[in-house]
Amino acid sequence: MNTLIPKTLTRLTSTPNSVPLFITTISRTMSSCSAQRVFQLKVDPLTGNSEWIVIEENDHVSDNLQNPRLLATTSYLDMLNDSRRNAAYRQAIDKTITKPCHVLDIGAGTGLLSMMAARAMGCCDSNACHDTKKMVTACESYLPMVKLMRKVLHCNGMGRYISVINKRSDELKVGVDIPSRADVLVSEILDSELLGEGLIPTLQHAHDRLLVENPLTVPYRATTYGQLVESTFLWKLHDLYNNEAKALDGIHLVPTGLDTALCVKPQQYAMHCDAIREEIKLLSDPFKIFEFDFWRRPDSHGETELCIKATDDGRVHAIISWWILQLDREGTIFYSTAPQWISTPNNAGLGDWCDHWKQCVWFVPKSGVSICKGEEVLLHAVHTDTSISYNLKTQVTRNEVRQCDFNAKDFHLILPPERIAIYGxxxxxxxxxxxxxxxxxxxxxxxxxxxxxxxxxxxxxxxxxxxxxxxxxxxxxxxxxxxxxxxxxxxxxxxxxxxxxxxxxxxxxxxxxxxxxxxxxxxxxxxxxxxxxxxxxxxxxxxxxxxxxxxxxxxxxxxxPCKGVLKACAMSLPDLWNSRCCLRKIEGFDHSVVNTTLGACGELPAPQDGPCLTFFIWQCGEIKELSDKFTIMEFDFSKPIIPCYAKAQVDFTEAGICHGFALWIDWVMDAESSIVVSTGPDQKCRKQGVKLLAKPVAVGTNGSISTGECCSATIEASFDPTNGELIIKHAFS
Missing domain, CATH: 3.40.50.150 (Vaccinia Virus protein VP39)
Known part of the structure; x- marks a missing residue:
């Protein structure tokens, strides 16, 4: 969990009404003589109204404000299912922590890294519990996760070896919260961009106030890389001016001279770029951009200029970037977020699909920059405390320098890239x-x-x-x-x-x-x-x-529109299902206690069921449609809102393993149903709902059923207008 700048808080700052599902969390912890409190902003999705609710230290973590989705919409579960990440951290911690010391875990989450550190020091040995030199401090600012961590520590018999502190790391004080500066820092406060969760200010404060001089750290170093690419799809996500020029409706959302009146924010956007590999033309070799050392205090600001040679003719529409973690000092243990077409040290990028870390895309403004093979372009990169930005320059006619700037003095209506693409x-x-x-x-x-x-x-x-x-x-x-x-x-x-x-x-x-x-x-x-x-x-x-x-x-x-039509399709989603499945032991530590709270799919205790979550289906790794798209229910907007219930049969058209159902709304714009706007899986700029099965089911088509396969299923859906809940149930036959 973010220690200094919570993702949900960052998201709210840029888009004030951004609320995943029902609960937006703004961790604002208050101390009192009796308990810790955290305010949660609860938003009604059908009205947009919001209210602040207080969650107390003594509340049961499973209650979560009477809403089990509080933590289910986070990326914790997906991260804990990343076996490549878990193994890399375990190997590096075992290699780094070889003697009794004080370990500080910032952004401890479920306490996995803290338990690894305690085990590496031999805290679990029967005669080691009184060794005062062996100490692990787990710092976690998010109260619901703190309570879940304590459950995990208890289940693993590690509670007495790890001191849990419910504060932000920049609130910790030596002599008050911790007895001494820590010898070792273990942390995982990284997002897809690397810096967005406050890595730099967190490390700065830790080195200034919490760590000994020249501490050991896991990770040891992080390096960002980039590559110039051409992609019509990526271009359409930001260049509304040139794309709407093709429309014949006479509307100018970005009129000439007001090119940025409606635009995307100039920032990096996380995206699974492997999913659009066939739509990407690589225009350069990978290049190194920035390097950040965890073992020493980082700078808040950094700049670099890179001269990059084009490897092909084309138009640079975007810069795709990723990072590689070096977890140990010697440089033998790595983890990479690189796309699959990039070779990485020790095959660090070749692992299971995961959703918590993606590549990042920086859009080159307007229609991009045209380059020829062998031509050199100048990339100016800047990093702040929390972000990385780029400016691409190339020599053009009359030795003028072409560069695209974002003039902050003009008015800009900032919308998400997918909305820009829809409007174009x-x-x-x-x-x-x-x-x-x-x-x-x-x-x-x-x-x-x-x-x-x-x-x-x-x-x-x-x-x-x-x-x-x-x-x-x-x-x-x-x-x-x-x-x-x-x-x-x-x-x-x-x-x-x-x-x-x-x-x-x-x-x-x-x-x-x-x-x-x-x-x-x-x-x-x-x-x-x-x-x-x-x-x-x-x-x-x-x-x-x-x-x-x-x-x-x-x-x-x-x-x-005059009505909405709830549609669905049976899907094979092995990568997504594996990233959301129930946890058991992670590197030797039992995490089964978190499954219900984190919204896992799998064999949950009755009557609990995994939640519906939102995804861009096309970015969900390996995917396959196993049925035709079918209608579950219709919502008639000519009449006031009412509860709805419907049942539909699913006939499978492809054999395979069904992991769940994609769900979406088609909007019928006219009474004759001649104009329908779909938001289904084939619409890359729309998110779908996904209902994952508790257990994957082998399915076949009529006339080709093998033993143990199902040929059809039924789906029941009920819509509650009082809270916007859509309950989905299914049965296979």
Whole structure:
């Protein structure tokens, strides 16, 4: 767990409404004479409303705010299932800790590294428990994980050998929390970018206040690498200006001269690049960028310039980067996050698929940089305390230097890369144009409410109907959405006199807001800003808000989309299932106690079941569809929101091992069902829900069933409008 900068807190800072599933965790620990407290921000996915809840030190970890998904949505389980990582740390700890010493474990999680360190010192020996020179301090700031760690330590009989401290590492004081400076630091506070979990400030404080001079560390060093690539897919994730030029709808989300009015944040984005290997053209050899030593105090700022020779003709759309850990001082134990096409020391990158660490992608702005084989380009790389950024330069006509800068003085509406790609998709835009054009027919002065955060639909209505009165609710974008419209209105030939962004919460909409007129058209994509980590059916918030606005609808109000269709497909997902399966012993330490809390799939105690989680299916390693895509249930938006139940049969079309079901919503935009926007697995810019089976099931097709195989299954689904929960049950036959 992040010690100084929790991932959830970082995510909230950049996208204020980003809430994976139901609970967003902001660890803010308060000390009192009786217990420790942590505030948790609980968000209702159907309303967007949030409330702070306090979790106490003496709460049972399994309660987790009466919501078992609190830790299930984290990457702990996937990380603990990474056998390559676990083995590398165990080997390095055994090699590094060879005598009695004081070991500090920062970001201890379940206590795995602490137990490895205690075992390496022989703390478990019957005659070693009174040796005061043998000491392990486990520092973990996240209270729910601290309580889970204590359970793990107890189950392994290690509780008396390890001192657990529920604080951030920069809150520890020698002589108060720990008796002396530590001789050895073991830690795993790394994200896909390497620095995003606060590695540098954590190490700085540790070296200044918590560690002896010249301490031993595991890991010993981390090195970042990169490679120049061409990829149309990666280009579409950030260059909206050039991609929307192909659209014929007349809407300019990024008008000429306002190229960055709507854009992605200039940062690295974690992604499984092996999944798009066939869509990537390599334009350089791998190159080393930065090196960070754990055994000495790192600098907060670093810069380097690299001269990189192109290995092929092409256009540099992105820089793909990764890191390699050297875990021991001698350089014999490594772990790498490199893509599979890269050779690494001791095959450190050749291991099981995992989701907690990916490669990172830095988008070269606009349409990229054109290079020729043998040409040299200059890469300027900068690192701060928590991130790494790049600037690519190349000599062009008249010896001018081309570089793409992000001018912070201009207004920018920052959206995720996948949203940028959707807004640049000509086919998607045509679907919206057709549906909305049909909806506006024979309506002279319609009152149109955009219920979600779609700036595209707002501009499209204003473009198609100059007489419309448009009210955009923008529940997530709020003032940023209003400011964006002001910036691009003139370029789109629309008057802001006909468009307004509601300043109040939409739940308090009054007839005064609509100027005493009823709503004729209620529309949405649906898209809710900051909703990227939620399950697909939690976009049924549109249905809930349609219901809240019911008193303001005209008798012939048109709702777009008119319905949502819950779809599914049986999938073979061996890599994903293995990364989420129940834990037993990890390098000799029993972790079975964490399975229920961390949302594992496998043989859980009845009646417990693993949760549905969100993934980009295409990034889930080895995948195979075992059935046709089928409908489970429909949600009729012409009527107020109601509980729904349905049952569907699954007929397998391919033989294989079924690990679960992918689930998504298809949005039917018109009453004739002629315009349907899918969010299924073939849509790379959309996340799907995944329901993993407790145990994989061998399946076959009708007429080719072998012993022990199933040829069909049934799925039951029930939707609860009070909390947005969709319960999925299945049975094989």
């Amino acid at each position: 998709d000509s086919e998607w835009r045509l679907s919206m144009l057709t549906a909305l054009s049909n909806a506006l027919q024979r309506r002279l002065h319609p009152v149109c409410v955009v219920a979600d955060d779609s700036v595209f639909l707002t501009l499209l209505v204003a473009h198609l109907s100059k007489t419309s009165h448009i009210i955009s609710l923008f529940p997530g974008l709020r003032d940023d959405g209003a400011q964006y419209l002001q910036v691009v209105a003139d370029a789109n030939g629309i008057s802001m006199d006909s468009v307004e962004v509601l300043e109040k919460r939409k739940t308090y909409l009054t007839m005064q807001d609509t100027h005493q007129e009823k709503v004729d058209i209620l529309i949405g994509e649906p898209y809710y800003y900051g909703n990227d980590g939620m399950l697909p059916w939690q976009n049924l918030r549109f249905w809930n808000e349609r219901t809240r606005l019911d008193p303001f609808h005209s008798e012939d109000v048109l709702i777009m």
